[in-house]
């Protein structure tokens with residue numbers, strides 16, 4: 001890349017100001033949409049990161065964001081992946097999901113019928129930590145909130161344990177690529193190749209491709225047929241959690257979701273201890289965390305040391321080189337030597353240390369991998385929100401230098417102030433949506 005082609009760099013104060021404006025502009029009053037045009041609703045894991053950003057502006061507003069999400073929790077404990085606003089510009093919307101007939105659904109709001117990675121306890125941890133540094137009033141507000149919702153979070157984690165640990169791997173199972181948050185990652189190519197949409201798939205028109213500069217930044221139409229077919233299957237069993245696992249053509253053990261579950265369960269247990277919550281439940285969370293950590297460590301491939309997913313329906317490991325391979329670094333448990341080796345892989349030339357990267361931020365797929373696609377969504381671009389997640393986890397694990405470097409490089413990537421949803425790794429140009437809320441949120445946290 002020539003110097004002219006490089007994105008511009010805003011001064012830090014202007015960047016923070018713009019990030020705050022993005023969150024304000026995307027705020028409907030009760031929730032901050034994931035992005036203004038492409039995603040005019042609330043997404044589960046976006047909301048967690050958004051709340052972390054809001055905490056830098058107003059603890060009360062951060063708490064309110066998570067309250068909105070948690071109010072949509074299903075009666076069995078699941079936190080749904082989308083809480084719909086009245087906006088109509090997104091497909092599939094609530095009618096296509098058809099969750100209205102599911103007995104566990106919330107009554108006051110419409111939601112999707114699947115979930116996303118359990119990062120919410122991490123958000124509460126961060127909000128409490130930030131609030132304790134700002135003022136006594138804020139600290140009391142955040143701690144009061146954490147104590148009030150702790151039980152809801154415990155029930156969410158229990159839902160995962162009850163319904164989503166379904167095979168001997170001990171990893172958290174997902175029934176749709178959307179549940180991973182990494183929709184079209186090459187991680188799911190094989191399992192999706194076995195999902196064959198029925199001829200009775202109701203017709204539909206995509207809206208997402210109309211909201212980006214180039215449809216090649218989004219999943220393909222074939223992908224979407226499969227995504228929509230899985231919704232038909234879920235609807236067919238009325239979102240009953242056991243039936244969902246028994247019938248979905250897509251059933252995959254997700255090592256990244258498992259690592260986040262392990263990390264978040266530990267964080268929730270820790271918060272439970274601080275807030276004097278139920279001791280037995282705290283002990284259960286610790287056990288769940290330990291089991292999940294072990295499962296992630298056991299998923300590591302002997303040749304590369306990278307964690308792998310498992311296709312449960314077909315009984316094979318999926319060792320595609322994506323950033324999910326670094327899952328053990330989030331939750332620990334793989335052992336010191338294995339971790340040191342993984343860390344050097346992460347910093348090495350196949351990943352963050354690739355000489356042509358604009359910023360040394362881990363790409364979603366290794367630029368050296370056959371299936372790497374530098375512009376297409378979860379198939380190669382860099383995602384600032386994931387850089388934040390790794391930097392937070394690294395700081396927590398005491399890896400201060402690595403955490404600081406990720407922060408610095410994450411800010412390099414986002415310094416143009418466009419708050420892209422994801423970035424082209426070689427040029428650093430924003431892709432997908434701009435003014436994406438979770439990108440603005442993590443920038444705010446980094447700049448604090």
Ligand code: 2M8
Pocket residue numbers: 034039043044045046081178180181182183208
């Ligand atoms: C993307 O996913 C949605 C479906 O859930 C979509 O493409 O329509 C993913 O990047 C997901 O991780 C994210 O939560 C969501 C909203 O930002 O967008």
